[in-house]
Amino acid sequence: MLRGTRALSIDESLLQEQFVRAPGPGGQNVNKVATAVQLRYDVARADMPADMKRRLAVAAGSMLTRDGQLVIHAARFRSQARNRIDARERLLALLRKAAARPRPRIATAPSAAVRERRLQDKQRRGMLKRSRRELE
Numbered sequence: 001m002l003r004g005t006r007a008l009s010i011d012e013s014l015l016q017e018q019f020v021r022a023p024g025p026g027g028q029n030v031n032k033v034a035t036a037v038q039l040r041y042d043v044a045r046a047d048m049p050a051d052m053k054r055r056l057a058v059a060a061g062s063m064l065t066r067d068g069q070l071v072i073h074a075a076r077f078r079s080q081a082r083n084r085i086d087a088r089e090r091l092l093a094l095l096r097k098a099a100a101r102p103r104p105r106i107a108t109a110p111s112a113a114v115r116e117r118r119l120q121d122k123q124r125r126g127m128l129k130r131s132r133r134e135l136e
Helices: 028-032 050-063 080-099 112-135
Strands: 015-020 036-042 069-074
Touching: 015 080, 036 080, 050 069, 050 080, 069 080
Parallel strands: none
Antiparallel strands: 015 036, 036 069
16 A cells, blocks of 8 residues: 555555656666656546546546556656656645545625725726716
8 A cells, every 4th residue: 555645545456667768868878777657547446436536537637548547657857766756756646636625615795895896986987988078
């Protein structure tokens, strides 16, 4: 189990790591060492509420495949170990974001003072426009 918080933990059996060559500049090292990490997390089989899965799909965007695999590609660092840690931290961050339920919006009405101020502003603006019209 990979633990993010007390309430949030990831089943290691749902994770797959694959080490690939990192793209971009890096000299001879980039051509011979697979330092980038491709972390796959099986969201479809994960034990989480349906509303959390929906929020995770929105947060993950194009990182989520059609068959329910969340793919995180980490190639920020030159070492395989640091990229592996980075990929897992990014996965935990996504799961934390999806776990947070949005607060429901409570509809409020404008106060009487705000309504009165709006009407006064409209009257002032109308008077200004009328004064321009009389000059012409």
